[in-house]
Amino acid sequence: MNLVSVEQIAKSYGTLHLFEDLSFGINHGQKIGLVAQNGSGKTSLLKILAQKDMPDQGEINFRNDIKIGFLSQDPDLNPNLNVEESILASDNEMLKVINQYEKALENPDDQEAYQKAFEDMDALQAWDFESQYQQVLSKLKLQNLQKPVKSLSGGQKKRLALAILLLDSPDLLILDEPTNHLDLDMIEWLEGYFTQANMSFFMVTHDRYFLERVCNQIMELDQGELFTYKGNYSYYLEKREERLQQQETATEKAKQLFKKELGWMRRQPKARTTKSKSRIYDFEDIKKRAQQRRKDHDIELEINMERLGTKIVEFHNVSKSFDNKTLFENFDYNFKRGERVGIIGKNGSGKSTFLNILTENLKPDTGKVVLGETLKFGYYRQGGLAVKPGKKLIEVIKDFGEYIPLAKGRKISASQLLERFLFDRKKQYDYVEKLSGGELKRLYLCTVLIQNPNFLILDEPTNDLDVVTINVLENFLMDFPGCLIVVSHDRYFMDKIVDHLFVFEGGNIKDFPGNYSDYRTYADNKPSEKKDPKSETKAVRQTTAPEEKKLSYLEQKELKQLETQIKNLERDKETLQQAFLKDLSAEEIKENSIKLQEIEEKIDAKTKRWFDLSS
Known part of the structure; x- marks a missing residue:
């Protein structure tokens, strides 16, 4: 119907x-x-x-x-x-x-x-x-x-x-x-x-x-x-790729035919027969097909990330409550380089409060948060970009400087940066209030990355963005060498980006070793915590021999992650050892020695844990 x-x-x-x-x-x-x-x-x-x-x-x-x-x-x-x-x-x-x-x-x-x-x-x-x-x-x-x-x-x-x-x-x-x-x-x-x-x-x-x-x-x-x-x-993804390939093939064939017909046209045949006139008419159609271009431009995300020191962020016995409701208490955690954390929890469970405490916009009730000296936050807030009415896009970016520094000493103009975020020269002089919701979020992302942070906090970054932009953002974040915290209801995005989760639940923050789909599998298969003490006692009495202890879902997940982590650390260790064969200054030797010691300590600790779980 x-x-x-x-x-x-x-x-x-x-x-x-x-x-x-x-x-x-x-x-x-x-x-x-x-x-x-x-x-x-x-x-x-x-x-x-x-x-x-x-x-x-x-x-x-x-x-x-x-x-x-x-x-x-x-x-x-x-x-x-x-x-x-x-x-x-x-x-x-x-x-x-x-x-x-x-x-x-x-x-x-x-x-x-x-x-x-x-x-x-x-x-x-x-x-x-x-x-x-x-x-x-x-x-x-x-x-x-x-x-x-x-x-x-x-x-x-x-x-x-x-x-x-x-x-x-x-x-x-x-x-x-x-x-x-x-x-x-x-x-x-x-x-x-x-x-x-x-x-x-x-x-x-x-x-x-x-x-x-x-x-x-x-x-x-x-x-x-x-x-x-x-x-x-x-x-859709499968068939779209087929369509684009077919379009590319058809355009390529049209180009070859266009070259052939162009040669015929240049010879300018004297006899304008009905057949030749028809061929001239067809030539215009071939030319149009041969000159077809897809206007595909990907966002180019690049930053000159500030160097992260050994100390990044440390939480010591942090607690916070509002209106007699405990959001989290006695939370201890030390962030490490390259961490990629997803935050999940119901609305009102304390996710935004946690981020405000992390960025020192709110004080905890107990405990303290210690920030490293080289730490530089980039905070993409859910509320979006606050711009005074009557301001143009180019003016928003120029507030950060006429020229923007990139990696390896390069720099680009404010206008060139906007072009990398798919705002052409004409669009750059539009007023911000004329942008669509997705374009406004894209501009906001530009203003966050322009400050070259080494610790990114993204609160619902995919809201209002199109799927193409989200894919580009995902690829950028997967290569981002700094620390990353993501709060998102986009499950696909979380699965692709994060390594582990902070789960806000029942007034506590639980560290889960896996992405969102892993967590859902764990939660769906989690046994009921309510047990009958009488049946438990009876089962103990009837047991004549101890059963072999099996790894829990979380332990199995941790064991797999340890294998990958140890392998990566061994590779980093080998790279550092090779670096000592080069001509290094005394300062570089000292710095590499400290890094090598840290890696070896991590390998020992993770190997010990791996043996504990394996046995």
């Missing part, structure tokens, strides 16, 4: 042409993910589909009486209502009946009101929906229904808007970054909800696991053309 037909639509803002001549359809049951670079018009297309904007040309035909629900990045909610009133403000009669039933349960003495509410629930067969209503509110943590909308945070407003949308049960959902501001548990619940539900939606998201597991069709808006792939994200 066709829900929407889009025919040859176009959209521009002044001289900026986002797209033109786009045509596609959305059918019942299709779960479509839209992929495109930042600034190519994804949000504009969603607004047109949601009837919040109009195309400059073309038309969109909707099925009669279709009900469309739209989740924008910045939900438009009435600040004068509370959470419950906002949910009930929709035209969904079933929600109003459920609300009457809930209120009747709170006043058991009013039997007449209870009987009427019960009968209304029966008449609409709302019992299953009532269960869904409770589940949605619970999973999105919207239990305080009397809380005013104006007192909600940005993340709470996004969750409320999502709850309203799901409960309103529209025929077609238009979703702009639905996983933003959701914690990992919420994202995984929403993933399961969308996978199992018989619904239709068209969405933009940077969450690649979400695209992989939820969508059955991917659309890519690439350089003004729309390409459709009937499969999930993995299928």
